Amino acid sequence: MDTKVRLYESIMLSTLLYGVETWPITVANGRILEVTYHRRLRRILHVSWRDKISNKTIIERTGQEELSWKKEIDVVGSYDQNEQG
Numbered sequence: 624m625d626t627k628v629r630l631y632e633s634i635m636l637s638t639l640l641y642g643v644e645t646w647p648i649t650v651a652n653g654r655i656l657e658v659t660y661h662r663r664l665r666r667i668l669h670v671s672w673r674d675k676i677s678n679k680t681i682i683e684r685t686g687q688e689e690l691s692w693k694k695e696i697d698v699v700g701s702y703d704q705n706e707q708g
Contacts, residue, residue: 627667628685635663653690660690 639659646652661678664685670676682689 624667628687631663631667632687636660657690
């Protein structure tokens with residue numbers, strides 16, 4: 624499993640996040656990234672969504688970190704508000 628997670632980090636995650644800094648950061652785009660991220664990790668662990676295992680547990684089992692797209696929305700939102708004021 625460790626090899627699969629390392630391959631996921633180096634190939635799949637970099638491909639998934641390629642160019643993400645140029646996308647408009649919206650809640651919808653963030654959710655799409657999050658769903659794809661968790662789906663791939665579940666597939667590595669051979670865990671179905673029917674198994675009722677939380678995403679937090681999946682993250683802990685693989686040793687990954689949560690995606691931080693929500694922080695970026697807050698930063699962009701506060702930047703836009705400062706520009707208007």
